[in-house]
Each structure stands twice: as structure tokens, then as C-alpha cells.
Amino acid sequence: MGGADTGQGPGAPADYILETRGLTREFGGFMAVRDVDLRVRRHTIHALIGPNGAGKTTVFNLLTKFLTPSGGTISYNGRDVTTVGPAAMARLGMVRSFQISSVFANLTVIENVRVALQQKLGTSLHFWRPKRSLYSLHARADELIEWVGLETYRDVLAGDLSYGRRRALEFATTLALEPELLLLDEPMAGLGHEDIARIADLIRRVSQGRTVLMVEHNLDVVSNLSDRITVLTRGSILAEGGYAEVSQNPAVREAYIGGAHA
Numbered sequence: 006m007g008g009a010d011t012g013q014g015p016g017a018p019a020d021y022i023l024e025t026r027g028l029t030r031e032f033g034g035f036m037a038v039r040d041v042d043l044r045v046r047r048h049t050i051h052a053l054i055g056p057n058g059a060g061k062t063t064v065f066n067l068l069t070k071f072l073t074p075s076g077g078t079i080s081y082n083g084r085d086v087t088t089v090g091p092a093a094m095a096r097l098g099m100v101r102s103f104q105i106s107s108v109f110a111n112l113t114v115i116e117n118v119r120v121a122l123q124q125k126l127g128t129s130l131h132f133w134r135p136k137r138s139l140y141s142l143h144a145r146a147d148e149l150i151e152w153v154g155l156e157t158y159r160d161v162l163a164g165d166l167s168y169g170r171r172r173a174l175e176f177a178t179t180l181a182l183e184p185e186l187l188l189l190d191e192p193m194a195g196l197g198h199e200d201i202a203r204i205a206d207l208i209r210r211v212s213q214g215r216t217v218l219m220v221e222h223n224l225d226v227v228s229n230l231s232d233r234i235t236v237l238t239r240g241s242i243l244a245e246g247g248y249a250e251v252s253q254n255p256a257v258r259e260a261y262i263g264g265a266h267a
């Protein structure tokens with residue numbers, strides 16, 4: 006991550022996986038998001054922060070197609086996807102955590118991951134090879150469970166997992182969809198110290214060879230993980246840059262002091 010190396014050398018145009026132009030959303034005349042030009046560079050961890058009510062969730066919902074923009078465009082891998090729906094976006098590789106929000110409490114860890122993998126298979130035209138698919142599906146499920154560190158909980162019901170482990174399981178089911186761009190909505194919400202460290206480590210590992218865009222309130226996490234940060238206030242971009250730069254910006258400090266907390 007670090008220098009967001011796109012392998013294109015200095016002076017080459019940056020490689021943006023996701024770009025918005027003039028992204029706007031009104032709610033009954035109130036501009037929750039106003040003219041946002043957001044650019045997310047491939048293979049970086051990009052954080053969207055801002056005080057309460059800044060419009061982060063609305064931007065997130067616009068990007069993940071849970072809301073329709075009132076104006077502006079969204080492009081993904083250079084293609085205009087403004088009117089593409091959430092399921093089609095997932096097939097294109099842009100996956101919202103926890104898209105299958107459904108970690109099913111009454112299924113075990115392994116069963117949950119298999120369901121996610123089957124969902125992926127169902128969308129990828131391999132249905133005529135059930136036996137082979139099933140074999141690779143079992144192997145892949147075990148691999149994902151190990152990857153998120155849940156191998157000793159393989160046969161435990163998801164509903165019996167601790168909050169942090171359940172989030173790890175959500176990562177496994179999200180990864181089953183093979184995202185190219187992963188959108189994380191407050192991945193640390195509700196987690197204690199130890200779980201935060203574990204999930205931060207997972208996000209860092211997940212980001213290898215992928216792009217992560219996250220809305221996150223925990224500024225320690227943001228400063229540790231992010232290559233780039235966009236600060237929103239009152240629906241618009243106030244500042245953008247690395248953590249050191251953004252956190253020293255007087256306008257950002259002012260916005261945070263004016264608006265309760267991150």
C-alpha cells in the first residue's frame with residue numbers, strides 16, 4: 006500500500022478504480038451530499054471520515070446503489086455505473102460489507118461460508134458442473150475460514166460466536182464473493198480493543214491486491230490503515246490527503262470541534 010504504487014511510474018496518470026463526478030443527493034430539498042468528486046485509487050485503503058451528519062453514509066449508500074443520486078455520475082473501472090443496481094455491482098466486483106449481511110445465526114461457520122460461495126457460484130455460470138464445483142466449494146470454504154482465523158469455530162453456530170468473531174465470519178462470506186473493491190461500513194462499530202486490532206489486521210490482509218473504501222469513526226484505525234482520507238462536512242469534500250496532512254488541516258480540526266466527534 007503505502008505509496009499506492011500502481012506500477013505506472015511517476016508522471017503516469019493515476020489508476021482510479023472508482024470515481025464520482027458531481028455526486029449529489031437531496032432529501033426533500035436538503036442537500037445531504039453536494040457535488041462530491043471522489044476518486045479512489047486502485048490497491049489502496051481509502052477512508053471516508055467526517056463529523057456526524059456529514060453525509061458519509063449517504064455517499065456510501067450512493068456508491069453501493071442502495072440510494073439513487075439526484076445528480077452526478079459514478080464510474081467503476083472506467084465504466085459509467087451510475088444506473089447499475091447493487092447485485093450487478095457485486096458481480097462487477099464491487100462488494101459492500103456485509104452484502105450478505107446475513108450471517109445466518111442458525112447456521113454454522115462453515116455452512117455460512119458455503120452459502121456465500123454458492124451464491125457466488127450461482128452467478129458465475131458454473132452450475133452445469135455440480136460435482137466439481139461442490140468439491141472446490143468445500144475446499145475454498147475451509148480456506149476462507151482459516152484465512153480469517155476461525156478454523157477452531159468451523160462447526161459452531163454463527164449465533165454463538167462473539168461479536169468480533171462474527172465480524173471475522175462476515176469477512177469470510179464477503180471474500181467468498183471475490184471482491185475487487187470492498188466497501189466497509191464502519192467495520193469497527195461495536196468492537197472492543199482486541200477485536201479492533203484483529204479486524205484491522207484482517208482489513209490490511211484483505212487489501213492485498215484489492216481496493217478498500219471504508220467509512221470509519223475510529224480515527225486511530227483510520228490513521229493506521231488508510232493510504233488516503235477524504236473528509237466530508239455538510240455533504241461536501243472538505244479535505245483530502247494522507248492522515249498527517251488531513252489531521253493538521255485547520256478546516257478539518259474546526260469541523261471536528263464544531264461537530265461533536267469523528
Ligand SMILES: Nc1ncnc2c1ncn2[C@@H]1O[C@H](COP(=O)(O)OP(=O)(O)OP(=O)(O)O)[C@@H](O)[C@H]1O
Nearest residue numbers: 032035037055056057058059060061062063064267
Ligand atoms: N433518508 C433521509 N431522509 C432525510 N434526510 C436524510 C436521510 N438520510 C440522511 N439524511 C440527512 O442527511 C445528512 C447526512 O446524513 P448521513 O447519515 O449521510 O451522515 P453521516 O456522515 O453518515 O453521519 P453519522 O456519522 O452520524 O452516521 C444528515 O443531516 C441526515 O439527517
